[in-house]
Amino acid sequence: xxxxxxxxxxxxxxxxxxxxxxxxxxxxxxxxxxxxxxxxxxxxxxxxxxxxxxxxxxxxxxxxxxxxxxxxxxxxxxxxxxxxxxxxxxxxxxxxxxxxxxxxxxxxxxxxxxxxxxxxxxxxxxxxxxxxxxxxxxxxxxxxxxxxxxxxxxxxxxxxxxxxxxxxxxxxxxxxxxxxxxxxxxxxxxxxxxxxxxxxxxxxxxxxxxxxxxxxxxxxxxxxxxxxxxxxxxxxxxxxxxxxxxxxxxxxxxxxxxxxxxxxxxxxxxxxxxxxxxxxxxxxxxxxxxxxxxxxxxxxxxxxxxxxxxxxxxxxxxxxxxxxx
Numbered sequence: 001x002x003x004x005x006x007x008x009x010x011x012x013x014x015x016x017x018x019x020x021x022x023x024x025x026x027x028x029x030x031x032x033x034x035x036x037x038x039x040x041x042x043x044x045x046x047x048x049x050x051x052x053x054x055x056x057x058x059x060x061x062x063x064x065x066x067x068x069x070x071x072x073x074x075x076x077x078x079x080x081x082x083x084x085x086x087x088x089x090x091x092x093x094x095x096x097x098x099x100x101x102x103x104x105x106x107x108x109x110x111x112x113x114x115x116x117x118x119x120x121x122x123x124x125x126x127x128x129x130x131x132x133x134x135x136x137x138x139x140x141x142x143x144x145x146x147x148x149x150x151x152x153x154x155x156x157x158x159x160x161x162x163x164x165x166x167x168x169x170x171x172x173x174x175x176x177x178x179x180x181x182x183x184x185x186x187x188x189x190x191x192x193x194x195x196x197x198x199x200x201x202x203x204x205x206x207x208x209x210x211x212x213x214x215x216x217x218x219x220x221x222x223x224x225x226x227x228x229x230x231x232x233x234x235x236x237x238x239x240x241x242x243x244x245x246x247x248x249x250x251x252x253x254x255x256x257x258x259x260x261x262x263x264x265x266x267x268x269x270x271x272x273x274x275x276x277x278x279x280x281x282x283x284x285x286x287x288x289x290x291x292x293x294x295x296x297x298x299x300x301x302x303x304x305x306x307x308x309x310x311x312x313x314x315x316x317x318x319x320x321x322x323x324x325x
Contacts, residue, residue, distance in 0.1 A: 021260060021277045028284055040291060047169070053283030054171040055080070055234035057276070060254040061182045062112075062226030064275045065219045066126075067258055068186075070199045070267025071119065073223050074130040075111060077251030078137035081243065083108040083231030085141060088150025088241040097156035104235075105228030111137065112224020116217035141243050150241045161236030171233045178229060183272035195219060199267025249300070256307050257282045282307075 033041045059076055066073045087104035091097060111133060118129045152161075163170045186192035194215050197205040206212045235241045261278030263270030285307070289299045 021274075021281050025277070025281055025284060028288060040288075045287070047167070047172070049280070049283045049287045050172045050175075051169045051237070052286070053279050054169075054175040055230040055237065056250060056253050056257065056282065057175045057279040058178050058226050058233060059230040059250065060257040060275050060279055061178050061272065062223035063254050064182070064258045064261075064263050064270050064272065065186075065195060066223050067255075067263045067265055068195050068199045068267060068270040069216055069219050070202070071126040071216070071219070072130060072265075073112075073115060073220065074127065074251065075115060075134040075137055076223065076227055076254060077246050077248045078134050078141065079108050079111050079224065079227040080231045080234060080250060081246035082111065082137045082141055083228045084235040084241045084245055085145050085148075085150065085243065087231060087235055088148075088152060089144060091152060091154065092150055097154040101156070101232055104231050105225065108227035108231060109221055109224040112220040112222070112227065113217065115223075116220030119220070120213040120216050145243045147243065152235050152239055152241060157236040157239075160232060161239065171237060174229065174233060178226065179272050179276055186270075186272060191215065191218070196268060199264075199269075201268075253282050253286075260307065 029041060039045055059080060063073060063076060083104040086107045087100045090103040091100035094100065115126075115130055115133055118124050118133075119126050124132075160170050160174070165173060186195065194205065194210045197208070197210055198212050198215060202212055231246070234245060238245065257278035258270065258275045259265060259278070260281055261271070261274030261276070263275065282303075285303050286299075289302055294302055
């Protein structure tokens with residue numbers, strides 16, 4: 001009962017943080033639309049933000065699960081690139097879009113499985129493990145891609161990259177579906193409760209009968225699945241897949257979205273709602289920098305400063321929440 005109460009209290013904290021991020025979004029929207037461009041708040045631009053953020057959002061979902069367990073996955077950015085390259089190479093060799101998609105997702109899930117096994121069975125800390133598999137992914141990309149530019153031109157790829165239903169791009173619908181599945185798993189399944197328990201106190205979780213090793217491996221495999229879906233959405237959106245697609249910038253955006261949304265990097269706390277708001281926040285920042293015509297070399301600096309400001313506001317909100325108890 002205490003653990004359940006702790007989870008509920010953690011979700012209350014995330015709600016408080018989500019309101020802070022929502023306030024930041026409203027302020028950003030107001031400033032940009034009133035002072036810089038009236039086109040910022042148009043439906044087409046807002047839908048464009050969702051579409052451009054969809055692959056990052058899907059990646060953030062898997063990372064949220066990993067962070068809730070108290071883990072870390074630094075391999076996700078290059079994992080997405082690896083998945084996209086495998087999709088492109090398989091399609092180039094076979095001409096079968098379905099097989100290409102399955103191959104790409106299988107490759108990223110295998111990467112997630114390797115992470116999970118090394119962390120739980122070999123007892124290597126997550127930071128070191130995923131740093132090593134990130135380097136491994138880079139090495140594999142150097143061997144199999146070698147500067148190739150792979151085009152994803154097929155009706156199946158066009159469906160994911162260009163089609164829409166009811167005005168919503170398929171990529172955005174896929175992101176919503178994965179967010180919905182993630183929320184359902186976290187809030188309404190034994191597996192979700194066990195994920196929170198593992199992050200709150202892994203030793204106590206094991207003593208209470210939770211198969212910690214099994215569930216942590218599954219979490220990293222799920223992160224790998226999200227990498228594969230993200231690779232599919234990214235590849236079909238940009239059509240031309242290269243070794244430069246994805247990478248560390250994508251990983252940092254996904255981690256930032258999850259943390260800004262209230263996920264505790266120490267484990268035990270996090271929510272899909274908070275992560276979704278974090279994804280929108282990062283997407284708005286990226287879009288705002290384009291509207292401001294900030295040079296690409298300086299965009300990461302401005303984005304970093306804005307993220308730090310958002311995290312600072314979250315910290316203030318957390319302190320105020322504690323005072324109210």
